[in-house]
Amino acid sequence: MGSIKAMALANRTKGLDRERGGEREGEKVRERAIVVENVSKRFRIPHEKKVTFFDHLIGLAKGGSYSYEEFLALNDVSFSVNKGETFGVIGPNGCGKSTLLKILAGVLYPDSGHVKIDGKIAPFLELGVGFQPDLTALENIRLYGAVMGLTRKQIEGKREEILEFSELKRFENMKLKNFSSGMYVKLAFSTAIQTDPDILLVDEVLSVGDEAFQKKCGEKIEEIRRAGKTIVFVSHALGTVRDLCERCILLDEGRIIALGEADEVVDEYMRVMDRTG
Amino acid sequence: MWIIEYRELIRILTISDLKVKYQSSVLGFAWSLLNPLLMMLVLYAVFSNVFRFDEDSFALYLLIGIVGWRFLANGTMTSISAIVGKQSLVTKVYVPRQILVLSSVLSSFVSSLLEFSVLVPLLILFGVDLSFNVLFFPLIHAIFLVLVYGLSLILASLYVYYRDLNQIWDVLLQAGFFLSPIVYPISIVPEKYLGYYMINPVTVVIEMYREVLLYAKTPSVIDIGLIVAAAGLMFLAGSSLFGRLERRFAEEI
Numbered sequence: 001m002g003s004i005k006a007m008a009l010a011n012r013t014k015g016l017d018r019e020r021g022g023e024r025e026g027e028k029v030r031e032r033a034i035v036v037e038n039v040s041k042r043f044r045i046p047h048e049k050k051v052t053f054f055d056h057l058i059g060l061a062k063g064g065s066y067s068y069e070e071f072l073a074l075n076d077v078s079f080s081v082n083k084g085e086t087f088g089v090i091g092p093n094g095c096g097k098s099t100l101l102k103i104l105a106g107v108l109y110p111d112s113g114h115v116k117i118d119g120k121i122a123p124f125l126e127l128g129v130g131f132q133p134d135l136t137a138l139e140n141i142r143l144y145g146a147v148m149g150l151t152r153k154q155i156e157g158k159r160e161e162i163l164e165f166s167e168l169k170r171f172e173n174m175k176l177k178n179f180s181s182g183m184y185v186k187l188a189f190s191t192a193i194q195t196d197p198d199i200l201l202v203d204e205v206l207s208v209g210d211e212a213f214q215k216k217c218g219e220k221i222e223e224i225r226r227a228g229k230t231i232v233f234v235s236h237a238l239g240t241v242r243d244l245c246e247r248c249i250l251l252d253e254g255r256i257i258a259l260g261e262a263d264e265v266v267d268e269y270m271r272v273m274d275r276t277g
Numbered sequence: 278m279w280i281i282e283y284r285e286l287i288r289i290l291t292i293s294d295l296k297v298k299y300q301s302s303v304l305g306f307a308w309s310l311l312n313p314l315l316m317m318l319v320l321y322a323v324f325s326n327v328f329r330f331d332e333d334s335f336a337l338y339l340l341i342g343i344v345g346w347r348f349l350a351n352g353t354m355t356s357i358s359a360i361v362g363k364q365s366l367v368t369k370v371y372v373p374r375q376i377l378v379l380s381s382v383l384s385s386f387v388s389s390l391l392e393f394s395v396l397v398p399l400l401i402l403f404g405v406d407l408s409f410n411v412l413f414f415p416l417i418h419a420i421f422l423v424l425v426y427g428l429s430l431i432l433a434s435l436y437v438y439y440r441d442l443n444q445i446w447d448v449l450l451q452a453g454f455f456l457s458p459i460v461y462p463i464s465i466v467p468e469k470y471l472g473y474y475m476i477n478p479v480t481v482v483i484e485m486y487r488e489v490l491l492y493a494k495t496p497s498v499i500d501i502g503l504i505v506a507a508a509g510l511m512f513l514a515g516s517s518l519f520g521r522l523e524r525r526f527a528e529e530i
Contacts, residue, residue, distance in 0.1 A: 052441035106371035109524040129369040146286035
């Protein structure tokens, strides 16, 4: 464990240097889509969870202790993502990837530090958020579009495209509860991808549907990337990260231990894992 | 501004709340209108025979009070769980969370409008002269909407942390029902308590409903100013508390 931290520090400075160097060379000053500055997030896990007024009263009567464990999910994390960049986030389980993504999505708030986001963000934290089993496919498309902040007109303009991409046109009036899980995921991905976001947060959702559909999703993501959209990609699939991402961060125990070219960071990750694992 | 940006989501959530409430059936809809009428009959039987208030057209007096109160009671009781009940829209994706409370309040608002619209034929049937003062009704109801929304923001955000708040609120609502002039005329309130009694903005609102619908009176500027101030304060208090508590919603649910 000691070695990982020492390496962490060394790598961190290396990574930051590289980034600064890149800017000094001034390849071209790209606008920032996401800026994360010194973000920390700590979760409190109370020894005794009090969820009602009644619990609090009992607690007071017993002498009123509010002891809890603290868990530092993110520790002073800073990085930035350029517009049009595909940016990877990797690390072992429990390293803070999901917490980071949730903070970027605006679902969680950091305890300290700032997050600046420029553009409309589409979080694929989980596919099919807000989908209701008792509504038909079409109604769910409308609901999801609304969750993404689209107007009625925009949604109606996209619905044919969505149904076509998902290959579910025939089932548009079927209730979602009668869908197979594969169909569900197809519908969810197609809807999410068509909402025309500037920034995509992708959390391990690319492995959906059958192989043909997966390929289609991969192509779609590639198309979005070429269209100059920003993608933040969280994954355990190191190969995909290597292929897709330009730059990448490696998180461990809530700290950034490497930041830089995707290839190098992935190599670094594999070295670190070998040594500790 | 999130109300404009997410208007489609607000519309869809409001309609789906209404659908659930009326269970997409005609009977469900009829019940929700029959409910206040039946309640009025029961209270009428009790309070006109036992207490013998000599209020003119006491049945209509009661009914307006009940329908007005029901907006507050149903609106807050359904929106108290607006955040906890829509978990995936809080923890999995970002939407301004006020939307969940607003759409829940709005669905109660629509129900309330339907209940009031059943009231109108009854007023005519009982020979009440409807004057131009009825035109004040939308204004009063809109101000009441802001008040109920502000209150609902407070309740829904506290409910995330205190899950027995709905039980407590239920009891408080019952107390409020009898602390507002719904089943009795204000004239029975002893003079020395009247000052405190009138602090309750719901009292003022319900009295104004009666003025414009039953007594063909123009509401006073002071009364309107009073409820605008109360609604504004409630809205500000609700928004600021909600904004503070919202930060940990996703962790606490």
